[in-house]
Amino acid sequence: MTAPADLIMVNLDSSDPAAHAAFYADALGWEVTHSQAEYAMIAKDGTSIGFGLVPDYRPPAWPDEGGAKRYHLDLYVDDLAEAQKRFVAAGASRPEHQPGGDRWVVLLDPIGQPFCICPRPQG
Secondary structure (H helix, E strand, O other): OOOOOOOOEEEEEEOOHHHHHHHHHHHHOOEEEEEOOOEEEEEEOOEEEEEEEOOOOOOOOOOOOOOOOOOOEEEEEOOHHHHHHHHHHOOOEOOOOOOOOOOOEEEEOOOOOEEEEEEOOOO
8 A cells, every 4th residue: 555645854943953954964874955044954865854943942841741842853873872972972962861771862962952862673
């Protein structure tokens, strides 16, 4: 059965689209295909992520059980510790609250939006 639609792009709010796109392009190994102060985009294999400038953008609090999260990305990695070091060196930070135990690590991207790194399934 053919799917009724295919995902081609996700657009995310940002306080710094160019830097936000550069961070995720590096993290995912994707290409920056557009980069301006008000909008940037990365892409790979026909799928894109866009980052649009939102004046006075404020990231969600972490943790914030009652807050409205704008989005949350989960990324598979081969080694949690190595990936965490790499992403922190690239501008992410690691909040104190870590609900995943050894199953995943929550990080905050350079504009403060949470994302998780998860061990890639074996086999």
